[in-house]
Each structure stands twice: as C-alpha cells, then as structure tokens.
Amino acid sequence: MQRTSPQTxxxxxxxxxxxxxxxIGFQHGRVTISxxxxxxxVSKGKIAVGQNDWKPNCPGDGCRNPQAFFTGExxxxxxxxxxHPEVLRSTDIDYLRKVAIGFVQTEIDAAPExxxxxxxxxxxxxxxxxxxxxxxxxxxxxxxxxxxxxPNKSTEAKTH
Amino acid sequence: MCRYIWRHVSPWRVYSQAAVLIFLxxxxxxxxxxxxxxxxxxxxxxxxxxREIISGIPGANPISGCKLxxxxxxxxxxxxxxxxxxxxxxxxxxxxxYDMNDFIGGIAKxxxxxxxxxxxxxQFDKQRYYLGGEGIAENVSSxxxxxx
Numbered sequence: 001m002q003r004t005s006p007q008t009x010x011x012x013x014x015x016x017x018x019x020x021x022x023x024i025g026f027q028h029g030r031v032t033i034s035x036x037x038x039x040x041x042v043s044k045g046k047i048a049v050g051q052n053d054w055k056p057n058c059p060g061d062g063c064r065n066p067q068a069f070f071t072g073e074x075x076x077x078x079x080x081x082x083x084h085p086e087v088l089r090s091t092d093i094d095y096l097r098k099v100a101i102g103f104v105q106t107e108i109d110a111a112p113e114x115x116x117x118x119x120x121x122x123x124x125x126x127x128x129x130x131x132x133x134x135x136x137x138x139x140x141x142x143x144x145x146x147x148x149x150x151p152n153k154s155t156e157a158k159t160h
Numbered sequence: 161m162c163r164y165i166w167r168h169v170s171p172w173r174v175y176s177q178a179a180v181l182i183f184l185x186x187x188x189x190x191x192x193x194x195x196x197x198x199x200x201x202x203x204x205x206x207x208x209x210x211r212e213i214i215s216g217i218p219g220a221n222p223i224s225g226c227k228l229x230x231x232x233x234x235x236x237x238x239x240x241x242x243x244x245x246x247x248x249x250x251x252x253x254x255x256x257x258y259d260m261n262d263f264i265g266g267i268a269k270x271x272x273x274x275x276x277x278x279x280x281x282x283q284f285d286k287q288r289y290y291l292g293g294e295g296i297a298e299n300v301s302s303x304x305x306x307x308x
Contacts, residue, residue, distance in 0.1 A: 022197055024204050031202050056199050066200035072193040091200045100196045100207035107194035108209060115194045117210035125203040 013042050020071050029126050030060045035069045065089055066096055068103070076110035077103050097121060097132075 017037045024033050035054045056067045066088045070077050080103075081088070087099055100121065107115045121132030195208040 022195060024197065024206070029202075031199060031204055033197065033199060033204065035197075059199065059202070061202050063199075063201065066198050069197040069199075071195040071197070074194065077194070077196070088198070093200065093203055093205060096198045096200055096205045097207075100198050100205045103196040104194050104207045104209050111194075115209045120208050120210055122206045123203060124206070 022069060022071050024124055026124075026126060031056075031124070032059060033069060035071065064091075066091060070103070073107045073111050073115050076106050080106055093123065097123065 017039050020038070021036045022033070023036070024031065026032065033056050037052045039050050039052075041050055054069065056063075058065075058067065068081065068088055088096075090096065101119050104115070104119050108119075123130045123132075193209055196206065198205045
C-alpha cells in the first residue's frame with residue numbers, strides 16, 4: 001500500500017484511528033469498560049501500531065452521574081452533549097436506554113450516509129447481558145423496530 | 161474454572177462474566193457506525209446502529225451486521241491487548257481462541273506487504289475475514305455458544 005497507494009497510506013499511517021474497540025466486562029461484580037483506539041504510525045520505515053485508552057473514572061455503585069462512551073461517528077453527539085450535559089444527569093436505566101438510542105439516532109440524522117439501519121441495544125449488569133426487546137439483528141430473535149427516540153433535553157431532563 | 165484460567169494466563173486479567181466486544185474497523189473509509197455506551201451505577205447501556213457488517217470476530221455473525229458480540233471469558237492486559245478464552249472439552253484446560261495481538265499484527269502485516277494496485281482501504285477492510293479468520297470465527301462462535 002505504501003508503494004501503490006501512497007496517499008492512502010499516508011492518510012492512515014499518520015496516527016489516524018483505524019480501529020476502535022469497546023470492551024465491557026465484570027470483575028468481582030464491578031463493571032469495567034475500556035474504549036481503545038488504534039492508529040498506525042511509521043517509525044524508522046516500520047509500521048507501528050499505537051493506541052489510546054479511555055476508562056471510566058467512576059465505575060461501580062455510587063457514581064452520581066452517568067458516563068458516556070462514543071465510538072465511531074460522534075461529531076454530532078459531542079456537539080449535542082457539550083450543549084446539553086444535563087441529559088446525562090439521571091441514573092435511571094430505562095431513561096438512559098432511551099438516551100443511548102437517541103444518541104445513535106442523532107448520528108444517523110447527522111450522517112445518514114455513514115450511520116443507519118436498525119438500532120440494536122443491550123444492557124449489561126452483574127447478572128449478564130440483556131438484549132433489547134426490539135433488536136433486529138443481535139441474537140434475541142425479535143422483530144424489527146426502527147428507533148425514533150431522540151434525546152430531548154427539555155422533556156428528559158425534567159423527568160429526572 | 162476461573163482459577164484455572166488465572167493460573168494459565170496471569171498476568172492477564174480475566175473477566176469471567178458476560179462481556180461485550182464491539183469492533184469498529186476503519187471508521188473513516190466509508191464503513192462507519194455509531195456506538196454509544198452509557199455507564200451508570202454498575203450497569204452499562206449500549207446502543208449501536210446496524211449499518212455495516214462486522215464480521216470475522218468471535219461471537220459475531222458474519223452476515224448479520226450485529227456489532228455486539230458476547231463472549232464468556234476474556235482478558236486484557238495492561239499493555240492494552242486482549243484475549244478471548246475457551247475451555248478444551250477434553251482436558252478442561254483454558255485455551256486462547258482469539259488473540260488481539262494476532263489481530264493487530266495481521267493488520268500491520270497486510271498493510272506492509274500489500275502490493276495490489278487496487279487494494280483500497282475498502283477492500284482492505286474486507287481482509288477482516290483473514291485478519292479475524294472467517295473459518296476461525298465460525299469455530300470460535302461455536303465455542304462461545306457452547307459456553308453461553
């Protein structure tokens with residue numbers, strides 16, 4: 001690629017993220033998340049893979065505010081959450097599920113050429129993983145459902 | 161079982177309960193996605209769009225587009241790499257069935273030695289089948305289904 005598509009190679013070997021991984025697990029009853037970004041770089045003619053890592057600063061029970069991890073397309077989300085941080089002040093899981101769906105829908109609206117399709121959901125707690133009832137693709141065998149919920153700061157913030 | 165894995169994979173940290181791995185490959189080449197995880201009170205809520213196929217990874221259906229994969233045992237190290245473990249049906253021994261070292265190494269190798277004129281990143285993305293191992297993924301999925 002370096003020889004045949006130097007422009008593409010330069011684009012992706014300049015520290016640009018080419019892979020993101022979100023890992024979620026439980027250890028001793030405490031949730032652990034790791035959001036990793038991998039990028040390519042060139043050092044002394046050799047390709048090197050670097051990474052950045054983000055983890056929650058308040059895992060476990062008793063954290064006052066939810067923490068959100070955005071992976072992939074997130075420009076519209078970052079803008080939204082910057083303007084309306086109050087949407088993440090409730091710790092109610094049902095509410096947060098709607099917010100998560102709404103967040104993805106926000107990116108679908110902002111970048112429909114890149115993001116789209118049915119929105120799959122899952123919840124993970126100390127009892128394992130619970131697939132969303134409306135999932136179309138992930139393994140719960142339910143029928144399709146198009147998510148339409150958007151995070152609404154005026155209504156959802158008042159709810160909690 | 162957990163103690164057995166600990167003994168064999170230390171200093172890797174093993175997470176033996178339900179876990180979700182979400183892979184996003186080459187987010188800027190047109191294959192994109194948006195995935196959100198919200199953590200609150202020791203619970204995580206995840207939402208993901210289903211625009212593109214994520215395949216060649218353990219637990220993922222190669223043609224489904226499901227971006228959420230569940231494994232029963234995985235571990236990651238302080239160096240930032242992770243492994244997915246299964247158990248050998250015959251011996252009960254823990255075995256690595258997927259190694260992020262190989263995954264990342266495969267990407268780097270493919271990048272370094274690619275010579276095809278038309279190997280764009282979109283085509284490169286399809287190399288996921290090689291990187292993750294399409295056949296391997298099927299076997300791994302079977303292993304994971306057995307575990308779940």
